[in-house]
Amino acid sequence: MMFKLEKNSKVVDNYSSMEVSDAQTLLNTLQQLRQIVKEEGEKIFQQWRSQIERSTFLSSSKNLAYYLALRRHDLRPVQAALMPWGLSSLGRIESRVLPNLDAAIATLGAICQADPHSLPPRPSLEEFFAGDRLLQQNTDELFGNKPEQRRVRIMVTLPTVAASNYGLVRNLLLRGCDCVRINCAHDSATEWSAMIANVRVAARERGYPCKVLMDLAGPKPRIGMAIAPNSPKRLYRGETILLTGNLPTTISSDGFQANCSIPEVLEQLKVGATVWIDDGSLGAKVESIKPEGVMLRITYADLKGNKIPHEKGLNFPDTDLLLNPLTEKDLQDLDFVAVHADIVGYSFVQQAADIERLQWELERRRPNKPPAIVAKIETPQAVRNLPELIVQAAGKQPFGIMIARGDLAIEIGYQRLAEIQEEILWLCEAAHVPVIWATQVLEKLVKKGIPSRAEITDAAMAERAECVMLNKGPFIAEAVTILDDVLTRMEAHQQKKTPQLRALNSW
Numbered sequence: 001m002m003f004k005l006e007k008n009s010k011v012v013d014n015y016s017s018m019e020v021s022d023a024q025t026l027l028n029t030l031q032q033l034r035q036i037v038k039e040e041g042e043k044i045f046q047q048w049r050s051q052i053e054r055s056t057f058l059s060s061s062k063n064l065a066y067y068l069a070l071r072r073h074d075l076r077p078v079q080a081a082l083m084p085w086g087l088s089s090l091g092r093i094e095s096r097v098l099p100n101l102d103a104a105i106a107t108l109g110a111i112c113q114a115d116p117h118s119l120p121p122r123p124s125l126e127e128f129f130a131g132d133r134l135l136q137q138n139t140d141e142l143f144g145n146k147p148e149q150r151r152v153r154i155m156v157t158l159p160t161v162a163a164s165n166y167g168l169v170r171n172l173l174l175r176g177c178d179c180v181r182i183n184c185a186h187d188s189a190t191e192w193s194a195m196i197a198n199v200r201v202a203a204r205e206r207g208y209p210c211k212v213l214m215d216l217a218g219p220k221p222r223i224g225m226a227i228a229p230n231s232p233k234r235l236y237r238g239e240t241i242l243l244t245g246n247l248p249t250t251i252s253s254d255g256f257q258a259n260c261s262i263p264e265v266l267e268q269l270k271v272g273a274t275v276w277i278d279d280g281s282l283g284a285k286v287e288s289i290k291p292e293g294v295m296l297r298i299t300y301a302d303l304k305g306n307k308i309p310h311e312k313g314l315n316f317p318d319t320d321l322l323l324n325p326l327t328e329k330d331l332q333d334l335d336f337v338a339v340h341a342d343i344v345g346y347s348f349v350q351q352a353a354d355i356e357r358l359q360w361e362l363e364r365r366r367p368n369k370p371p372a373i374v375a376k377i378e379t380p381q382a383v384r385n386l387p388e389l390i391v392q393a394a395g396k397q398p399f400g401i402m403i404a405r406g407d408l409a410i411e412i413g414y415q416r417l418a419e420i421q422e423e424i425l426w427l428c429e430a431a432h433v434p435v436i437w438a439t440q441v442l443e444k445l446v447k448k449g450i451p452s453r454a455e456i457t458d459a460a461m462a463e464r465a466e467c468v469m470l471n472k473g474p475f476i477a478e479a480v481t482i483l484d485d486v487l488t489r490m491e492a493h494q495q496k497k498t499p500q501l502r503a504l505n506s507w
Contacts, residue, residue, distance in 0.1 A: 449475040
């Protein structure tokens with residue numbers, strides 16, 4: 001349904017000259033909108049109710065349901081009509097859907113001298129800002145109490161050397177690292193134990209805790225081994241590569257061959273399907289399906305060609321892969337992770353049943369107080385199912401979302417990434433769920449010691465999340481210092497979607 005404010009059967013374009021009668025039309029429209037949002041939102045919430053065990057998440061899930069009902073409608077005409085009256089244009093409604101609508105309705109009712117009994121009561125300040133407090137409480141529960149100087153946390157992926165170099169870990173925490181990430185795709189329980197021990201000691205020395213997130217590897221398809229007909233050779237646009245379930249062989253072959261680390265992926269591909277290799281460095285289309293594998297035709301490559309990829313990731317953006325998100329390795333790693341981690345990072349999660357499976361596995365291993373969960377959003381399916389993922393997870397335990405922008409950009413297309421990451425931020429704020437802004441944050445700075453202009457802007461934009469993640473590199477300590485400075489500065493200007501009008505000192 002699209003709402004339009006009309007006058008004499010025409011859409012009002014010049015709202016600066018609106019009279020009280022037009023305010024009455026706007027009031028009627030907002031009341032109608034509120035009724036629809038309340039009714040549709042209650043229906044959505046009732047579908048979720050049986051999954052919610054945490055009483056603290058009940059009001060958040062209701063607000064999420066109201067937000068989904070609200071955003072089914074095009075509100076731009078209503079927003080334009082509200083602005084000249086000096087009222088909220090609903091642009092920052094995420095954390096407080098009904099209170100925001102009620103406040104606008106109450107003020108319009110006063111302008112129109114409407115009967116107060118015909119209007120919803122004006123929300124108190126406590127009711128109006130309850131959503132903001134819930135988001136802060138959930139963020140503190142997930143990441144620990146916030147640092148004094150800023151709202152947004154900094155997470156750092158620990159390198160292997162963090163297991164043996166206490167000074168490195170201590171330096172990261174003193175510079176502003178608030179929580180750490182251990183990637184279970186690398187190292188073993190021996191190194192993980194040493195890393196965590198160093199983090200706990202450094203946190204005690206600093207004076208406040210540092211949460212540990214352990215990231216399960218998940219079923220990430222990769223090229224296990226690849227061979228070229230005349231090695232060494234590069235792949236160029238227009239050439240083919242045979243992707244197999246078994247190790248490649250040179251027998252009866254004069255073309256490139258590679259094997260997929262998860263053979264069942266090949267059974268789900270169809271002719272014409274898109275394949276990206278090595279984080280988008282190579283693009284291909286499925287040209288044919290053969291008994292021995294899938295023939296790919298390279299559609300994108302560097303002008304100078306790309307080296308034959310080994311151990312590089314594979315993405316299938318237009319194929320809904322049916323894969324178990326918990327591999328055998330993940331289940332083995334969970335024996336350690338469930339006991340030692342504060343937060344479990346969940347890769348390749350796509351539907352609510354995936355969350356339920358992890359919750360069951362965690363409950364088996366740590367029944368008294370399972371660790372929190374952070375779901376990595378990296379596929380179109382995960383984006384589509386985000387409300388259900390949130391309800392299933394946050395309905396039972398502390399929960400957060402990681403926007404895994406590397407895989408997500410490849411899966412949905414780079415041109416859609418900015419739009420989708422905004423929508424994820426909004427939806428999570430409506431559910432009062434904290435968000436981690438991840439992948440390639442200050443990457444040039446971390447790896448080479450000097451940032452690009454674009455990545456500084458990206459880091460500043462990340463202030464709207466509750467946590468920003470840095471990956472490992474030789475200049476990671478310097479990157480923590482700079483990110484701490486950028487986030488602290490930006491907090492004086494922006495909080496979520498709300499501009500902060502700090503006095504300007506440059507003029």
